[in-house]
Amino acid sequence: MKISVYITSYNQKAFLQEAIESVLAQTLQPFEIIIVDDCSSDGSQELIKEYFNKYPFIKYFFHEKNQGVSQVRITALSNVTGDFVTYLDGDDLYLPNKLEIESQLMKNNDCNIVFTNNMYVDPDDVNDVKWIWATDKIKLSSNLFAQTISRDFPRRSLFRMELINYEFLKNIGFHDLNLKIYEDYDLRIRLAKKAKISCSIEPTTKIRISKNGLSRTNREEHIKSYKYIYSKYETDVNNLNESLRNEVKLKMERNLNSLYKQKNEFSNKTLKERIKNKLQILIDKI
Numbered sequence: 001m002k003i004s005v006y007i008t009s010y011n012q013k014a015f016l017q018e019a020i021e022s023v024l025a026q027t028l029q030p031f032e033i034i035i036v037d038d039c040s041s042d043g044s045q046e047l048i049k050e051y052f053n054k055y056p057f058i059k060y061f062f063h064e065k066n067q068g069v070s071q072v073r074i075t076a077l078s079n080v081t082g083d084f085v086t087y088l089d090g091d092d093l094y095l096p097n098k099l100e101i102e103s104q105l106m107k108n109n110d111c112n113i114v115f116t117n118n119m120y121v122d123p124d125d126v127n128d129v130k131w132i133w134a135t136d137k138i139k140l141s142s143n144l145f146a147q148t149i150s151r152d153f154p155r156r157s158l159f160r161m162e163l164i165n166y167e168f169l170k171n172i173g174f175h176d177l178n179l180k181i182y183e184d185y186d187l188r189i190r191l192a193k194k195a196k197i198s199c200s201i202e203p204t205t206k207i208r209i210s211k212n213g214l215s216r217t218n219r220e221e222h223i224k225s226y227k228y229i230y231s232k233y234e235t236d237v238n239n240l241n242e243s244l245r246n247e248v249k250l251k252m253e254r255n256l257n258s259l260y261k262q263k264n265e266f267s268n269k270t271l272k273e274r275i276k277n278k279l280q281i282l283i284d285k286i
Helices: 013-024 044-054 069-077 098-108 144-149 166-172 183-192 216-232 234-238 242-285
Strands: 003-009 032-037 058-062 084-089 113-122 125-132 163-165 197-208
Touching: 003 013, 003 069, 003 098, 013 032, 013 044, 013 084, 032 044, 032 069, 044 058, 069 084, 069 183, 084 098, 084 166, 098 113, 098 163, 098 197, 125 197, 144 183, 144 234, 144 242, 163 166, 166 183, 183 216, 216 234, 216 242, 234 242
Parallel strands: 003 032, 003 084, 032 058, 113 197
Antiparallel strands: 084 163, 113 125, 113 163
């Protein structure tokens, strides 16, 4: 089984070496590692070149200007030469048996996508596990499209770093360049419409929890992107049977309302901080 692993990179040098090493440490070695850097300015490209010079199965592509995560993924996927592909973002990690477990899942089941469990860890200490994505057996619906578009998975978040049959992925198409975020959500919706999926609750990845969280602009981008995705697949949702259609619409509305709530909470917090800062300035002048 020839597995290609692509790694995304953008100003993550502090974590990138650890990410690359976690792929090199796999009990089942990848056929190739593809690293795509989106015009980093922190020395990431020099580090990538060092690995390229050391390992003949590593290849890299550098964007001359920042193009965003969707184009990074497209660049990587367009240069895959393996039969199966998975990915790793430059600040996350694989456990040593990730590829071995997923390759066995792929071999033992009649499917074209497999995924495993994720651990969410402290950004400064990857041994400090804050939570695990799925704590019980992951239930896959008979209608994977409905389950995926409504995000009916643990913690209302989707599976990540899945292993995919590359020919199947090419036939579905790569990421949507209209999306600055949720590009993976959109792709998984399209995959779910035709995929046969198998999964394991075994954790095989560590995902660093972002320190910075989302800015107000990013929150607005989340809402914009979510609405775009809903509009894109509205016909597919309407074609579901009445019971399932109503269930999906209810869950999608709940997810959108949650985004609005987060945006409003952020706005209120920002306003309070501004008022507090202005009051402190007045007090200091007295």
